[in-house]
Every structure is written in structure tokens, then in C-alpha cells.
Amino acid sequence: MKTFRIFCNISVDAAAMKMLKESVTPHVLLEPGSTEGSLSTSDVAFGQPNPSEALQSGTLKWIHLSSAGYTRYDTDAFRQSAQKLGLQLTNSSSVYDSPCAEQLFSFMMAQSRGLVEALKTRTTNGGPVWAKLRYNCRTLTGQSVLILGFGAIARRLVELLAPFHMNISAYRRTPTGDEGLPMVSTEGLPAALAAADHVINILPENAGTISFFSAERLDEIKPGAVFYNIGRGTTVDQLALAEALNSGRLAAAWLDVTEPEPLPDEHPLWKISNCHITPHIGGGRHEEGEALVNHFLQNLERYAHEKNLQDRVI
């Protein structure tokens, strides 16, 4: 088996780093703290290498990103250069798809059971406050969902939603036909937004998605619907979202991502009681470092045997 020189600038806990060092043999790990220059002599990069330096390396053939997001690499220029060089790019979306999907799902469940309000309320059974809390509870069964951005997170979310028998459709940049559910075209988006009870934004950030949810598009969403964002904060016009919540058109918003993070203290979204914000923890999982390293090692095994890489994005 060929042995590779692996540039590595991941940031994980000591136990995960120890596991990587012990398991990577016979390949050579260029440890974190090595100079960026080592990119120029490495075959593989694991972490967050600088995109232009990666393209200038004469030897690099595969980058495995330690994140699910790959905004810095998602440009026409990078794609074209990578293609010329025979450079593959994979990401760690398999590590983050389940946690992100579960985070989104926890938002949907909390919303449907009125959990935030109920946890704050001490009331007597049978009284009007109690009756209102109960009346505002929903079951998800039979409701409709529109998912924007259909990658690994969305696929996992669809699995989690299966027992609820919801009406799910999705929108993505380039449908592949294997999504297994009705796909919405760009032309069909207004009608789909006007029909969904839950609008779920998992769009990545790129030139085509900045402010995707503009004031106009937010206005196409069905009155009373719930808006979720676990993609990137930049894909939403946040002042327009605040307006849609303040006017009562949207029932609620649940955001794990904002622009910037955190929002400044004076931002209107902080003041809206039905705007629920978590600080970009969707990908969080107890054994994150270990999972990242394991995922890379599995892909390294595939690479060494010239098999197709998992989570390839370029």
C-alpha cells in the first residue's frame, strides 16, 4: 500500500488526537503546528487548509474538511482548478448530519408542544391558561414540511419525520432524482412556500444563496407557518424576518445560525418572544473529535484502496 503524507490542522481534544496518531500508521501525519508550508509536500490534507495554498501545492490530491460547511472552497474558480489538478474535496457532513437533524427536530417538537411557554407556566388544570396551552399544542402528524437544501442533514431529518406521516417536499440547487420525495423547482417555490406549515432552511452559503430568504420570499410563506434555519445566517434577510414575526404572519422562528453570531445585543430578533435562537450548536455531539477522526480514517482507508470517497463535494 502506498503511504501518504497527511497535512493536518484539525482542532480536537487530546483523546481524539491520540487516536488519530495511533491509527494513521503507516501514513505520515504532519502534526498541527507544522508550518502551512507542509501543504506543499503533502498528499492529503485533513482539517481546514487554506484554499489557495492547497491549489498551489504540487502534490496535494485530496482534502478532507473537518466541517460540513465548505463555503471557502465552493467557488467556480476553486472547482475548475481542482478539476484540472485532479484534487478531490470531501467534507465531514456524515459526522454532523445526525446531530444537525436532531437539533432541527428538537426545534420542531418544542414548537409543536409549545414547550418554551409551557416550561415557564405554573397553572391549574382546567383553568383558562391551561386550556390555552393545551389548545396551542399540536401533533405533527399530517402537517406539511418544505426543506430547502437537500443534503445529508435533510436526508436524516426525513428519516426522523417518517413516523409522523407528514407531507414533505424539498428544494435543492441540482436535484439528482434519488431524493425519494417530491422536489420543488425554482418556479414552483412560491406555491410550495405558500403551502408548507414548516419551512426548513438548510441552505449552504454560496453566491446563489446569500439573502435567499429576502423580504419578498419570506412574504410568500403561508401565514401561521414556522420558519427554521440551521444552514447559514447569511441566507436570510434577518430584518425582514423580524418584521414577518412582529406582524404576526409567521407563528415562530427557530434559528441555530445568524449573521453575525451572536447577533448584537440590540438586534430586533432578540426582542421577539417567538424567535428562538441557539448559538450554532446544531453539529454538537458529545464525542465530536472522535467522530471526526473516525470518519477521516474510514475515508483514508477508501483512498488508500482507490475506492470512491464518502461525502465528496468536489
Place this chain on the structure above:
Amino acid sequence: MKTFRIFCNISVDAAAMKMLKESVTPHVLLEPGSTEGSLSTSDVAFGQPNPSEALQSGTLKWIHLSSAGYTRYDTDAFRQSAQKLGLQLTNSSSVYDSPCAEQLFSFMMAQSRGLVEALKTRTTNGGPVWAKLRYNCRTLTGQSVLILGFGAIARRLVELLAPFHMNISAYRRTPTGDEGLPMVSTEGLPAALAAADHVINILPENAGTISFFSAERLDEIKPGAVFYNIGRGTTVDQLALAEALNSGRLAAAWLDVTEPEPLPDEHPLWKISNCHITPHIGGGRHEEGEALVNHFLQNLERYAHEKNLQDRVI
């Protein structure tokens, strides 16, 4: 078809009552507000009839309760008398099983994603507060669940948990063999409690379940596990539960039911930050009255055609 006189003391909204009146023909509805005496001339009772008056009626053959709980009827004396009289008792558990299961599930998801704390935290990506929030996040996949009380709510919960591939076992008074998952015996309970990451109490209230979760039994639960109660508050020694939380043995408790409801303001459980209490809203659903009436009408149809009744408990 035989026509029945139906005693009715349900409490639902006007739309649901209108639907009941319009759909119940050719049977005769003895409307809410009729004297309790009408029980003595009715064939069927829908609502919450007084148990001893129901037994004294010379004509009553079927009671359909408008609740899932049936504590007042769940006595040896009532069971024996009902059997002698050929009196059937059904409840509305099919109306409440999905909402209750979803409520429980919303607790599990909120706990596993640290939602209560995350929603209160404004923090910067990459900082120590952020890293701790992410580290405390879990995915449910692979964790273990013990369900105590295995009726309709538990069955629905098991369906909802299916995509997570958890290790689920259950305990119930009288296993029937059709539960479809490993059942724990009374002798096996200590070991099962010591193994489960999530201990879910859906026990009904009866002579055998009062203070079922005594200090001793709570002490058998695995350190770091999470305790949930959506059955009845009386099945738990609440001061012992407060002690188990304060000592750090249990990671958290999620309670939709307490004894009494609400707990008095000075109760120690209110002061424990990882004890999360909602005010008995588990059964809440937007169209509750309509669902209750529909469920009764479906059972009435069965009754009129001498078919087996749904949700029969006696």
C-alpha cells in the same frame, strides 16, 4: 338498529358539541346539564359519570370515558361489579396517545440537545461556553430507554423512537406477549433501571403504583440518567426525586405531571434548574373536542353493531 339513550357530561367546545348532536342520531343524547339521575335510565354514558351511580343504574351497559386516565374506576370492587352487570368501560386513550407520546418525545429531544440552556445563551463560536454547550449535546442513537407502563402512549413512543435505533425495554403490570420488545419483570427492574439512559414513567395511578418510584427505586437508576414522568404525579416520591437531582445522581427530570398540580410555590422541585416541569398538557391537541367526539362516535358505531370496542379497559 337499536337506539340507545346516551348520558353525556363531557366538557368540549361548542363546535365539537354541535358535531356530536348532529352525528349521534338516531340515538338519544341526554345533554350535559341533565340531572345525574339520567344515568339511571341510560344505556350508554360518555364523559365522566360517577362510578357508584353508574353501578346503581339498572340499564347502563357501556361507559366511554372522555379521558385516558380511569383511576376512579380502576378498583377491584368496580371491576367485580361491572363484570356481574355486563358493564363495559372504554377510555379515550386513542385520542391522547399521540399527543402524550409527542410531548414525551419533545422532552427527550430538548434534553438531548440541551435546548433549555442553549436558548438562554448568547455566546461566540469557538469560545469555552460554546464548546461546553456543544459537548453536552447528544444524539439519541444507541442510547437505552426503559419505559414503565406499556399502553397506547408507550406503543406510539416506540414508533417515534424507531429511527434512532435505541435499545428499548419496558415494564408493565400484565405483559401480554405482543409488546414487540424485551419486557422486564419485577425481579429484573433493579438491573434494568441501572442500565437505562432514559427512564420513562407512564404508569397509571392505582393501588400498586402509588409511590412506585420510592427513594429506594430512584436510587436504583443509573447515575447520569434522565427521568421522565407523563403518567401520574402520585407514582413518584417527589422529595426523593428532588434529592436525586440535587445530589447530581440524575442528569435531569422532565415532568408533565406532579402531585399536586401545580406544585406549591415552595416545593423544592421548582428550585432545581435541571427539573423541567410542564403543567399536565401532554394530552393537549388543537382539535381535542372534535377528536374526543369522533372517537366516541366510532366506538358507538361498533357498539351498535355488537363489535369489540376500541380502548376497552374493563
